[in-house]
Amino acid sequence: MYIVKLTIFWYNIVNPCQIYDSGRFAKCLGQQLDHVPWNLLPSTLESLDLSYNEIQAIYADDFSRLHSLRVLELQFNNISVIEDHAFHNNSLLENLNIFNNSLEEVPATALQPLYNLRRLFMSNNLYTKAKLADKVFSSFTHLQILSMGGPLVKGLRKGDFQALKNISLQEFNIKCSSNISYYEPGSLKAIQTSSMGFDIAIDQKPHFLPLMLQDLASKTFSQIQFRNLFEFMYYMQDDDIFRNLPDINVHQLIFHRGKFNENLLRMALLNLQVTPIKHLTFQYIDFARSPNFVDSGLNSSIKDLALDRLDLWHISNPDILRFDWRFTWFNKIRLLSIQNVNFNSVPCDAWLEMGGMEVLDISNNRLQNNFIFNQRCNYRGNMPALFIFNVSTNQLTSLRDLASLTSKFKQLQVMDVSNNLLGSAKESHNCYWLHNITQLIAHHNHFESGALKCLPTTVQFLDLSYCDLDQLDMAYFQQTTTLKELWLNGNKIKFIPSGWKSHSLQSLALDGNSFGIISIGSFQDMPKLSRLTAGNNPYHCTCDLHAFIQDTISKRRINITDWPKNYKCYHPEALLNTAVAHFFPGNVACDIRLVIVICVATTAVVVLVLVFICYIFNIPWYTKATYQILRAKYRAHQQGAYGGSQVYEYHAFISYSHPDADWVRDQLLPCLENNKPPYRLCIHERDFMPGKWIIDNIIENIESSRKVIFVLSHHFVNSEWCNYELYFAQQRAIGKTFNDVILVVKEPIDPESLPSKYCKLKKMLNTKTYLEWPQQDKQQTFFWAQLKSVLGKPTLIRQHAASGRGSMVSSVETVSEKDTGAEYRKGR
Missing domain, CATH: 3.40.50.10140 (Toll/interleukin-1 receptor homology (TIR) domain)
Structure with missing residues (x-):
């Protein structure tokens, strides 16, 4: 063991790779290596990362000593050659990544010993063909993920993937040239996978898409993704290229990047209406209007698209929301997520068409108040099923407008208004919320204390973290009689209000504020409080704080979730940065009962000593005599018998x-x-x-x-x-x-x-x-x-x-x- 540690120490001194976990892992990425530093690698390695270097070839001796190797990362190099015996001694290898290199052929002979492979990533190389050697790849019975192809693969032939016909994959991805020239029907029939990914642009050959979909017919997929389906031009033909989509049983369909116009989108949606697809995603799509689009009234509308979820993310043109000049395609969507589409208005009829929606997410759209709330719209009866409403990461400023908008959403319970500009007292009055809102997420706003009165009082969960709050409006919290969980972390609260009463609160987060005093009485009027987070505050290490910590730990009624790591003394200066857990004031300083006992005992001793002294020195007698002298002198003075020159x-x-x-x-x-x-x-x-x-x-x-x-x-x-x-x-x-x-x-x-x-x-x-x-x-x-x-x-x-x-x-x-x-x- 000592020799192994000494060897690893030497490796770390001269080695460009980071060796850790007792020589089991090595990280050599981004070191501009032009070859594998085999002589600097310990033979005990199980994981080796050589990605993002300049390696050009893999030789037979490079990994011959690494018998325990299970993970090898070689992506983003310039590898053009892998010798046939390069992995001869690496039969335990499970994860091999040679993505984005310069291989002109699939290194089948080199891969043959790797019968334990589970994940193989070898796309984005310079292959011209996608053919997999049957003798080699048919033996990969444990294979779960395979990515294949590259920008020079001109097409797919029927026998390319026959080697995989008896292998059940979890994920298969194929990449072809942007200028694909051929596709033989049946090329994908041998593929048995749960998730299918196409990085194939059909700009010049759009008729290949029905052939691909036909090969997937009658199969079941959890996900199918099309990347750059139309990479350079919009589809302008009338032929329905999605006609075979209804024959595929797929749960989620993703269109990632590429160009869509109204005709192509309508063509896809018409077919999706009759498929079992439940989750549809359009992301990073370049959308445009079709110059030849013909509006045939309601007959041309999408009205029966029943989806559990529709994602519209990073769309270049917000017109996609009403691509046929209507919003009817949202009518049967249960969850709609629109992010980074940057639309600037929601027409009144849009709310009417979302009657079946349960979750609406319009976050990350730079929305302003008047974009979503129009005082001329009648919102009564709209969104009757809406349960969750997410308007986070926008530019909203008015709680009053949000309250007015959602006051007609009868089933609304959860709202996310985080990362906005809410909290101005001027924009936070005359707020009327429905009594069914139970969760409000409002972190990362700029709340003034007076704006809290505009929040709904029926919430059970309230997140006001990172809202620049410097004090709490107790008038609001006295009304929140059902509040169970409250997050106030990351604010500027300077003190915990005395007499804070909450008979329902169970969880409270106060970490990262500005208060330094906390005591047993701070939470005594919260009988159900069981979870507290209050670290990262400038604590005054006093007897009250020590008593609170000791009482809380001993009784175990409240679980301080971030104790003791985040609790440090800020005051007094002598204890700066001292862990509160190491702060132990003396019993005399903190126990008031002991102080009283000591004071009483000390007083009694002093009294007894004084009595003893008086007894020894007859102090009472002298006091009495002095009193008699003063009294006699006073009477003499009153009678005028005292004074004048002394005559005996x-x-x-x-x-x-x-x-x-x-x-x-x-x-x-x-x-x-x-x-x-x-x-x-x-x-x-x-x-x-x-x-x-x-x-x-x-x-x-x-x-x-x-x-x-x-x-x-x-x-x-x-x-x-x-x-x-x-x-x-x-x-x-x-x-x-x-x-x-x-x-x-x-x-x-x-x-x-x-x-x-x-x-x-x-x-x-x-x-x-x-x-x-x-x-x-x-x-x-x-x-x-x-x-x-x-x-x-x-x-x-x-x-x-x-x-x-x-x-x-x-x-x-x-x-x-x-x-x-x-x-x-x-x-x-």
Whole structure:
């Protein structure tokens, strides 16, 4: 195997032929070869194409190594010689094509080993005779297709094809000279074939045609084709050369190329009226009026031509449609196809003569609106059997005119209006269609969105592909309640309308548009949709697109026919040209439920952390205290009691807990207030103003005192109000150096054992010098001296505005509106 591959690789480097499929096929066409490159061809070849070269001869060794050869293409060369043993080792050959070469004789000896031949094409050579060697060709029992003859074959003789009398062919084609000189009756009787092709011009010998037809009498053919029956001149005689046509049982008769006039056409059709022919084709015919044609009225008309199909293609003169000045020959035609005839009008009587027509194809005729629709014609009752109407590839612009024309065609169900100029909103109003139209093919037009309202609403199949649509008119599609299949591919649609509802749609084609967003909800209101084509769009690769693809694939309700090949990302730029099938966004980015869970969990964690921090650092307590300060300041401002220059009423404010009150009254106050001059001190039991809020009293008296003395003890630490007073003093000291705060430690306190809310107190105890109350009497004198030194010398202090305050405070117990004095003392 390795050696075979290496050999093929070498062949492909130096070989003018393309070798492929593991050395089974070789293509050497059009390489200007003048000989067969036998030494460059692998022996494993089964098919070899040497057509369109300049090969002049086939030698015995050219194909001797190709034992497996089955197909050999040698057409369009200049082969004049094929040696007798050229195909000696090619007994498996089934298809041989030596069409259009320069052979002067049929290479019978060379062909003799090819007993497996099925298709042999050897016409258009320089043979002068069409004689087939009986010994050779009678052995081709597998032969199915044979083409024979050439431009120099002057005629046919009775024994030319006797070798084929026991061979049943599928197709036989014979070509003779344009100037045929002889034809012996019985020349074609030996031919047994399903399809017969004549490339014989009878311009000079028109009487040969009845002889040929007579040889085919009583035989059955699927098709007979006459090519260039009259190549250079029109038939001007009166003899009926088609008189033997009724004796032939043929399904399709084709006249390809050649010249026809009215007389010859009428002659052929008169005979076809009494034949079993069902399919008649005229293509590439040069038609002309007959100068000697005599119109005998309806007696000369063709009225009984019953055909399943009549094709009139590429006719030079549209007068062929009414060659006898009438359209009666269309009366019993079921399918009429008129293409590239370029007629420019349809008279009113033409529609009347097509009463039995079921299919009318008038495509490719450059028709304009007024060519087929005449407002002066009465179309009522016309075309009662018409089922399919094809007007594609013309120059029609008005849907309104088409609707008016077909509104009287009671059985019409299928219309093809593709490749026209339809779609202008101006030409698309007041359209009244019959309710029986179920299929409308309208691709390759230029539709404006507003023109959709002029389309029939009863369609089950609608093709609007390649119509330059940039948006869809939902008002029209809401009316198409029976629509099952819709093709919108190749347009410029920028978005899929939201809320598109269709309870009947089963198949939808949207590929090749301009929309980039598609989601699960795009087709959720189409419960019967089972087939979707939506590739080749500039997709935005988002979670919605990913969710749609995954949902569609998993549920298998909709078959995406062009997935995944035609689906690529256009946006974002980082994913440009990435296959949508390879786009996998993270679950966090796309799953909204997961996002909600993560958000809720994160929020809960944050809340818990904040609660924990608040608990550790007593944030609620500080918040409450700050609120109380602001509230007190606000009340003071409202009462005009806050503001002005700072004048202190007391030398010091004493903050202590209730269990330490005896020490304050018995030790601290007497020592300081009996001093000469005395210190004026503020304690809550004596100096707080009755009737005021406790918080207001605390703040006002702290701010009215030059210093604040804190009597620290374990009871102080456990007192809520003492904590407030400490906090308020700290707030007053913001921006200062805390020189107005004096700490008196009445009993030993470990700073590290203090609660977290006393963080400032901890710092002051660790960084600030404090006074510690000595238990020995001898040391107490020094303590008082230190305290007075810190307080400074007493100076004159202004008197409180309310007289008799000192005597009143001590007696106040339950004056506060919310926080009574009793509660305040209890809390301390």
